[in-house]
Amino acid sequence: MIKTMDSHPPHTASPQSAAPSELSQARADFLKVCDFDFYYGKKQALFKINMEIPQRQVTAFIGPSGCGKSTLLRNFNRMNDLIDGVHHEGDILLNGRSIYDKKIEIIALRRSIGMVFQKSNPFPKSIYENIVYSLRIAGVSNKRILDETVEHSLRGAALWDEVKDRLQDSALGLSGGQMQRLCIARAIANRPEILLMDEPCSALDPIATAKVEDLIHELKHQFTIVIVTHNMQQATRCSDRTAFFYLGKLIEYDETQKIFTNPGEKQTEDYITGRFG
Amino acid sequence: MSTDTITMPNTHILSNFEEALRSLRNDALMMASLTERNLENTRKGLFDRDEDWCNTVIADDEEVDTLEVQLDREGVSIMLRFHPLASDMRNVISTMKLSVNLERIADQAVNIARRSRKLIARPAVDDLIELEPIFHYAETMVKDAVRSFADVDLELARGLKERDRRLDEMNRTFADKMTELMTRNVDHIPSYMDLIFISRFLERIGDQATNIGEDTVYAISAEETRHIHHVDG
Numbered sequence: 412m413i414k415t416m417d418s419h420p421p422h423t424a425s426p427q428s429a430a431p432s433e434l435s436q437a438r439a440d441f442l443k444v445c446d447f448d449f450y451y452g453k454k455q456a457l458f459k460i461n462m463e464i465p466q467r468q469v470t471a472f473i474g475p476s477g478c479g480k481s482t483l484l485r486n487f488n489r490m491n492d493l494i495d496g497v498h499h500e501g502d503i504l505l506n507g508r509s510i511y512d513k514k515i516e517i518i519a520l521r522r523s524i525g526m527v528f529q530k531s532n533p534f535p536k537s538i539y540e541n542i543v544y545s546l547r548i549a550g551v552s553n554k555r556i557l558d559e560t561v562e563h564s565l566r567g568a569a570l571w572d573e574v575k576d577r578l579q580d581s582a583l584g585l586s587g588g589q590m591q592r593l594c595i596a597r598a599i600a601n602r603p604e605i606l607l608m609d610e611p612c613s614a615l616d617p618i619a620t621a622k623v624e625d626l627i628h629e630l631k632h633q634f635t636i637v638i639v640t641h642n643m644q645q646a647t648r649c650s651d652r653t654a655f656f657y658l659g660k661l662i663e664y665d666e667t668q669k670i671f672t673n674p675g676e677k678q679t680e681d682y683i684t685g686r687f688g
Numbered sequence: 689m690s691t692d693t694i695t696m697p698n699t700h701i702l703s704n705f706e707e708a709l710r711s712l713r714n715d716a717l718m719m720a721s722l723t724e725r726n727l728e729n730t731r732k733g734l735f736d737r738d739e740d741w742c743n744t745v746i747a748d749d750e751e752v753d754t755l756e757v758q759l760d761r762e763g764v765s766i767m768l769r770f771h772p773l774a775s776d777m778r779n780v781i782s783t784m785k786l787s788v789n790l791e792r793i794a795d796q797a798v799n800i801a802r803r804s805r806k807l808i809a810r811p812a813v814d815d816l817i818e819l820e821p822i823f824h825y826a827e828t829m830v831k832d833a834v835r836s837f838a839d840v841d842l843e844l845a846r847g848l849k850e851r852d853r854r855l856d857e858m859n860r861t862f863a864d865k866m867t868e869l870m871t872r873n874v875d876h877i878p879s880y881m882d883l884i885f886i887s888r889f890l891e892r893i894g895d896q897a898t899n900i901g902e903d904t905v906y907a908i909s910a911e912e913t914r915h916i917h918h919v920d921g
Contacts, residue, residue: 643771643773644771647773671773671774671777672773672774672777672778672910673774673775673778673909673910674774679774680774680775681698683773683774684700684772684773684774684775684776685700685701685702685705685770686698686699686700686701
């Protein structure tokens with residue numbers, strides 16, 4: 412759940428305990444977008460988006476550059492709030508509650524909705540410190556909790572076996588694929604409800620890509636994942652549902668198998684078959 | 689969710705992909721044309737009692753076999769190079785399955801040609817004429833199956849399943865009649881046996897034409913129509 416301003420700090424529980432969402436029944440409208448319009452100044456980037464993203468599934472956003480998929484993704488954890496002149500209409504509900512609710516602490520929201528970017532962006536610190544950074548910011552200093560979080564997160568990101576003997580080495584010495592998985596580990600250290608991934612494999616080689624995709628498959632049992640990708644094969648391999656965006660509009664949103672076998676809209680068909688000009 | 693202001697072109701951005709799909713389709717239609725020709729030559733051999741036509745069909749089967757292998761290679765190459773999706777994927781899969789069914793139809797034509805040679809070596813039986821409507825029916829089903837694929841004709845493709853049931857009935861009736869004739873004309877038993885076999889081969893050709901129809905339906909509409917049985921009433 413999102414922390415409100417009067418909530419307790421995170422990570423007082425053991426990091427190895429199950430995420431709250433793991434224990435409850437998956438919700439079909441875990442993340443719900445309602446009549447959502449978004450503007451960069453006067454330029455409208457999203458038009459009346461309505462969609463429900465199910466809990467503990469992988470949802471892929473596809474579409475040509477500039478179609479609005481990353482813009483919508485960045486609205487889910489209100490990263491777009493950091494840009495001057497933006498405004499929105501409509502609402503986005505996380506587990507039934509508006510992410511724009513004034514009582515919601517935005518830092519807590521971003522812990523609840525973690526993000527992994529196209530280019531891995533580890534801090535210029537050790538592997539260990541990258542993982543525990545947000546915990547330290549939140550005031551957690553108990554070494555046992557920090558150690559457990561590091562191991563749990565690195566195991567969750569399928570990186571533990573590769574780095575367990577050099578946790579104090581600089582994160583910048585890792586390979587591209589390892590750095591990306593470190594960023595995923597850093598995101599899941601916060602035990603988020605949702606993981607947003609903005610083209611997480613676009614800078615990785617096929618082996619590193621396969622590892623991240625395999626990881627996505629594992630993580631969806633615990634987290635709700637939304638992934639933006641330009642790689643159709645990646646969308647078909649990784650996701651349960653796929654949304655196609657074009658010119659800021661949601662053209663089609665359905666089960667991935669349906670979208671890539673028999674899409675309902677001609678625009679979707681033209682895009683995924685490469686007829687899009 | 690659709691927008692009515694968006695228009696997009698219908699050709700692939702990758703011209704190589706467009707060309708590979710076109711080549712696959714052209715080779716499939718060539719294979720279909722050769723298969724139809726073999727079936728027609730089989731008919732001439734059987735009903736005109738012409739052994740030369742029978743031998744031609746047996747020899748020409750190699751062309752169909754070669755095209756089947758070529759279509760397989762092309763299909764695999766397209767999947768490997770272009771990762772087709774949606775209608776492109778359905779078309780590639782259906783075309784590869786079409787080639788398998790055409791190859792089987794051509795094999796049945798060879799089977800009929802072989803049986804025809806045996807019939808020709810023996811005195812003619814008048815009852816051969818009873819087989820003509822069955823042959824015509826099966827041959828027309830093959831032509832229509834190919835036409836449904838070539839013309840993207842969903843209704844023609846859908847109709848083949850019902851027509852196959854009619855062909856099955858014709859085959860059963862014919863077999864019953866030949867079995868009954870065997871008891872009365874013992875000298876012709878080997879020929880009646882050959883005619884029963886030929887009728888059975890034609891019934892199988894109808895099954896394969898129906899398979900082509902089902903694959904065509906899938907290519908056009910993604911609808912699965914295999915193993916859906918008709919319930920009367």
